[in-house]
Amino acid sequence: MRIYKVGGAVRDRLLGKPVTDIDWVVVGATTEEMLAKGFRPVGADFPVFLHPKSGEEYALARTERKSGRGYGGFTFHASPEVTLEEDLIRRDLTINAMAEDDQQNLTDPYHGQRDLEARLLRHVSPAFAEDPLRVLRVARFAARYATLGFTVAPETLALMRQLSESGELEALTPERSWKEISRALMEDQPQVFLEVLRACGALKVLMPEVDALFGVPQPPAHHPEIDTGAHTLSVLQQAALHKQPLTVRWACLLHDLGKGLTPEDEWPRHIAHEFKGLKLIKAVNERFKVPKDCQELALLVGEYHTHGHRALELKPSTLLELLQSFDIYRRPQRFEEFIAACEMDARGRKGLEERSYPQADYLRGAATAARSVAVQPLLEKGFKGPELGEEIKRERLKALKAYKEATSV
Structure with missing residues (x-):
């Protein structure tokens, strides 16, 4: 032995x-x-x-x-x-x-030691092509060791392309795929994971909704990087740079899926992409049986991220609806993760990575103002049932109006 x-x-x-x-x-x-x-x-x-x-x-x-x-x-x-x-x-x-x-x-x-020194991810034998999970694993290792200068050997990338075209990737279980995807997203350079999957044709098979974003232009005034796929990778890179949790990174990956549905004659504008993208986000969530907290945040960020960017302009009533949608009273952490995803989205634009994001503190302040409304005094006044709910809403709206006036001075 x-x-x-x-x-x-x-x-x-x-x-x-x-x-x-x-x-x-x-x-x-x-x-x-x-x-x-x-x-x-x-x-x-x-x-x-x-x-x-x-x-x-x-x-x-x-x-x-x-x-x-x-x-x-x-x-x-x-x-x-x-x-x-x-x-x-x-x-x-x-x-x-x-x-x-x-x-x-x-x-x-x-x-292997020679390839370590050459910074190459190279397959051991042709039997590599027998296991479709290895496509995801190699892309994950590429994301992990990108900072050390590792790249995928051309002959290995060719085998990964062969696997992507063979139909074998469809045989992977959702659980195994998600395990690799979630681990890859938590690496230092998660955008490299997506780049490698795209280079070998696997992204088109596993996440066609994300693959469809490449080559789709956005208004250069708001997005100097123009390409929606490139923007998505940059947002993911910012999420890793700022040590965001998996929930935020997953939401960052899926937040703009709706832009892939915009007809070419409407480019570079993407009207209502937030709502159009929801069915695609749901489809990706279901395909990989994504954990509930990741699913929920991805859908909320997809629907409301432009609200986050326009936070300073929102009417108090719209701001209240946003806060209610996140159930900030019982789920404060989820709203904090939404703010983080919005900030990563804003920073994931070419040349704007260091720009401040005042919307973050403004949204936090709005949440604090809404939470400051005490329920007990309203109960003492005799409000109950649906009437109590409406009165709480009125008081919160009043608090948000006062907050907006105080911060716009």
């Missing part, structure tokens, strides 16, 4: 990055031997065990062969005869196909 550290832990150590999760592969062992040493089995499809003390995952060396469609369409074979090199060749990228023993002696049969 020989035990090796494999994959990301080896890669990140060689890159000088912090190592968090460690994967281990065991060569020359049987399931019975692992159980005898106190390891606990967890793998349903292939033998993976938890270490009796550390709880880390140890997998028996295995080979695999394609037996069906999609991410799960593989048959695995694990036995003491499977070599370390045979185990490593089934991995996706050369930089993930390295192993080291307890003395840090490197086993690198597919030149």
Whole structure:
């Protein structure tokens, strides 16, 4: 029995990055031997065990062969005869196909260290094209390591294009796709994830609504970058730069989908794109079974982001409707995330990344004014039921009028 550290832990150590999760592969062992040493089995499809003390995952060396469609369409074979090199060749990228023993002696049969130095994301073998999930994984690694200068090798991009055209991407489950998408959006350069997917034709398959934004012009007076797709990538980049949570990043990605529906003879204007985009946002949310908080914020940002930009001009009654739509009294954090998404949208314009966004503080102040209306005095005056609701609304409107007058002096 020989035990090796494999994959990301080896890669990140060689890159000088912090190592968090460690994967281990065991060569020359049987399931019975692992159980005898106190390891606990967890793998349903292939033998993976938890270490009796550390709880880390140890997998028996295995080979695999394609037996069906999609991410799960593989048959695995694990036995003491499977070599370390045979185990490593089934991995996706050369930089993930390295192993080291307890003395840090490197086993690198597919030149992962060379590709680390060349800053290349390169597939290990032609079997790469058997697993459609790898298209998303490589794009995610590109987003993670873009700041270090990594790019996708041309021959790997060609295989990703082949996978995108094969129909295999449609076999991915929503859960697996969302796991990769959500992780990619939380990387330092999430826009690179979209750029790589677009370069290999996968964006058109997975998110045609986003792909359709490229080549669609916007008014240069408001959008110096002009192209709606380029703007979307910039907004996402700003969201990462400002350390926004996943909910905000997802909303930033989808906020302008309606512009992809504008007839060409109406370009570069996009009248009512906020409402036109809602059905597209819903479709993307449903396709990937997106978590509820991400779904809700994306729809609200899609519908109301232009309200956010025009906050200083809104009538008190419109401002009240906006605040009510977000249920700011019970869900204050959601409104804060809306403000953040609007600010990222404003900053995601060429040359305007550093421009101040006074709408943010104005909206926060409006929310505070509306929340300051106390309900108890109205109850003491005898208001109840629907009448109480209407009176609360009147008092909040009065508070917002006073707020607008006070801030416009």
